[in-house]
Amino acid sequence: MEKFKKKINKFKASFINYIKHPLVFIPLGSFILILSIVLSIYHFAANTLHLKTIPNTKIVIISHDKMSQVVPTTQKTVGALLKAVNITINPGDVVEPDLSAAIKQDDFRINIYRGKPVKIVENGNVTYATSAAATPRAIAIQSGLQLYAEDVAATNPSENILANGAIGAEIDITRATPFNLNLYGSSYGVRTLAKTIGDYLKEQNIKLVPNDKVSPDVKTPISEGMTVSLILTGQKTVTIKETIATPVNQVYDNNLAYGTTAVRQAGSPGQKVVTYKQNLQNGVVVSQDVLSSVTIIQPVTEIVAVGTSLSGIKGDMALAGIAPGDYSYVDYIISHESGWCATKAQGEHYCPAFPDNQFTSNGYGLCQATPGYKMQSAGSDWATNPITQLEWCNGYAVSRYGGWYNAYMHWINHANW
Numbered sequence: 162m163e164k165f166k167k168k169i170n171k172f173k174a175s176f177i178n179y180i181k182h183p184l185v186f187i188p189l190g191s192f193i194l195i196l197s198i199v200l201s202i203y204h205f206a207a208n209t210l211h212l213k214t215i216p217n218t219k220i221v222i223i224s225h226d227k228m229s230q231v232v233p234t235t236q237k238t239v240g241a242l243l244k245a246v247n248i249t250i251n252p253g254d255v256v257e258p259d260l261s262a263a264i265k266q267d268d269f270r271i272n273i274y275r276g277k278p279v280k281i282v283e284n285g286n287v288t289y290a291t292s293a294a295a296t297p298r299a300i301a302i303q304s305g306l307q308l309y310a311e312d313v314a315a316t317n318p319s320e321n322i323l324a325n326g327a328i329g330a331e332i333d334i335t336r337a338t339p340f341n342l343n344l345y346g347s348s349y350g351v352r353t354l355a356k357t358i359g360d361y362l363k364e365q366n367i368k369l370v371p372n373d374k375v376s377p378d379v380k381t382p383i384s385e386g387m388t389v390s391l392i393l394t395g396q397k398t399v400t401i402k403e404t405i406a407t408p409v410n411q412v413y414d415n416n417l418a419y420g421t422t423a424v425r426q427a428g429s430p431g432q433k434v435v436t437y438k439q440n441l442q443n444g445v446v447v448s449q450d451v452l453s454s455v456t457i458i459q460p461v462t463e464i465v466a467v468g469t470s471l472s473g474i475k476g477d478m479a480l481a482g483i484a485p486g487d488y489s490y491v492d493y494i495i496s497h498e499s500g501w502c503a504t505k506a507q508g509e510h511y512c513p514a515f516p517d518n519q520f521t522s523n524g525y526g527l528c529q530a531t532p533g534y535k536m537q538s539a540g541s542d543w544a545t546n547p548i549t550q551l552e553w554c555n556g557y558a559v560s561r562y563g564g565w566y567n568a569y570m571h572w573i574n575h576a577n578w
Contacts, residue, residue, distance in 0.1 A: 218512070219264050220473070223248065224416070225273035238263055239271055251276060253291030253303065257423035257466065266501055268473025270418045281306070283334035295425035296464060297332050302427070310429060310459040311337035311352040338383050342455070343390040345398045345436055349457045357382055358389055365455045367391070391453075397439045398452060405431035408462040417468030419475050420492050428463025431456060474501050474547050481551035487565035494565075494572055495554075498529045503547040506533070519544040528554040 223230040225248060236242040240260030243250065250256060253276025274293035279300055281288045290304035297314035308314060313335040337352035355361040359379035362369070369375065374392040383389070407428040417423060433456045437449040471479060471488075478488055499505045502512035507524035519525055525533025526543070527550045536543035539553035555565075562568040572578060 219269055220267045221264060221269045221271060223271045223273070225271075226275065234264065236264060242271070243273075248273065251291075253277075253293060255293040255295070255303075257417060257425075258421050259423065262421065265496065266418065266420065266473075266475065268418060268470075268475070269421070270416060270468070270470060272416055277330070279304070280331045281334065282331065283336070295466075298461075299426045300330070300332055301334060306334065308334075309337060309352055310431065310461050311354065313337075313354065338385055340383055340386060341388040342457070343388060344400065344434060344453070344455060345391055345393050347400050347434070348388075349434060349455075351455075351457045353383060355383060361389070365453070367453050367455065393438070393452070398436050399439060399449070400434050400436045403433050403435055405433055405456065405458075405460045407460055410462050410464050411467050412464065413469045414466040415469045417466060418470050418472075419468050419488065420496070421468040423466040423468075424463065425466050426462065426464035429461045431460030432458040474503070477548045477551055480548050481555055483551065483555050483565070490565040490569035491551075491554075494569060495527050497572070498524075499527050501527065501547075503527050503545060503550055505529075507531075516544045526550045528557070530554070530557070 218233050218235055221232045221234055221242060223232060223243075223246070230246070232242065232246060234242050234245070236245055238260065239256060239258055239262045242264065243256070243260070250260075250273070255274040255276075257272045257274070276291035276293045279290055279292050281290060281301060281304060283306075288304075290300075292300040292303045294300040294303045297316040298308060300316075301308055301314045315333050315335070317331045317333060335354065337354050339350060339352045342349050342351045353361050353364065355364050357379065358375065358377065358381050361383060362375070362379065372394050374390075374394070376390045376392065377387075407430045409428065412425070414423075433454055435454045436452040438452040439449045475492065478491055479485075483491055495501055500512065503526055504513045504516045504519070505511075505526070506518035506521045507529060509518070519533055522532045524531045526536060527547060530536050530550075530553065533544070536550055536553040539556070540546065540549035543549050543553065558565050558568040562571055
């Protein structure tokens with residue numbers, strides 16, 4: 162023990178003599194200078210070479226002109242990003258999702274379809290246009306034609322590209338005939354492809370009963386602007402307009418990111434007129450029966466492409482053992498909790514490239530586990546691995562709520578909890 166104390170005292174004396182020597186400031190000053198230079202270089206590189214995490218950056222895959230372009234961006238919408246990267250959209254081109262669509266996730270996919278020449282034929286008249294729309298009706302509308310719900314646009318393969326001036330598509334337009342329908346005293350403007358009044362009655366499933374009269378005769382050809390009247394004698398009727406909901410047809414597209422959609426044909430609601438025959442007793446209506454239901458405006462089916470691509474971080478749902486039927490609930494919750502950022506701590510408004518607050522006592526990770534480090538039960542890489550986090554989140558959703566649907570409903574019904 163005495164020897165150890167002597168060594169300590171000897172070391173102290175040597176150190177005091179050393180720091181009294183004026184040359185000690187030369188290496189110390191050099192060290193400080195070198196450290197300052199290194200820190201300056203680091204900050205320059207971090208800011209100039211973008212080594213720092215850029216807040217709210219999303220990775221976007223843009224497919225256009227037979228190429229695929231991967232772009233990190235902070236732009237909020239598809240249109241803003243395409244403008245920022247100088248990709249021109251020409252008349253007739255189609256962008257999916259549309260230009261106003263919000264970019265909210267990594268591996269967001271934008272597909273640009275370039276317009277091609279098409280031939281449009283209407284009553285023998287031929288026009289040419291450029292379009293990349295997905296359906297004949299959408300092509301005609303994109304080309305500037307006004308189509309009514311009852312009009313029909315059909316596509317035929319172009320047999321001679323050089324002669325027709327079209328690349329693989331010819332659109333034939335068949336116009337419905339507009340006429341006036343007087344339905345038991347109420348008049349409506351309608352359109353039809355039926356050739357005769359009798360054909361129109363069959364189209365609308367109108368069956369004449371003994372008290373019904375139709376004028377003109379059922380064999381009369383339908384012509385533009387004519388008036389067709391249905392007359393009921395000896396009965397009181399009432400007519401009610403009703404809306405026919407827009408039909409929606411979903412098609413699935415793996416070229417679009419999961420959770421995104423694109424409208425490939427705009428739809429619209431229809432309208433029908435229901436006529437009731439009223440039964441009277443002492444001048445009071447005691448009952449009524451449906452006399453007819455006539456569609457005066459046909460609904461147009463909306464065609465919506467639904468993205469199914471699970472590339473990138475959202476593809477980890479499958480790897481984490483989450484059932485496909487739960488994807489939409491998982492996506493909704495995690496999109497709102499962390500924006501699919503595995504390194505985000507509660508209160509951070511950007512996605513750090515590396516964990517910087519993973520041991521917070523508050524929420525952390527994809528589903529904002531609180532505290533985040535309890536996800537270590539799923540794996541030692543819990544702070545960075547989205548699959549590990551999703552495995553923990555999946556177990557939590559099942560054990561706490563009985564499944565993702567129940568977790569989703571709880572989130573909705575309890576103030577985003």
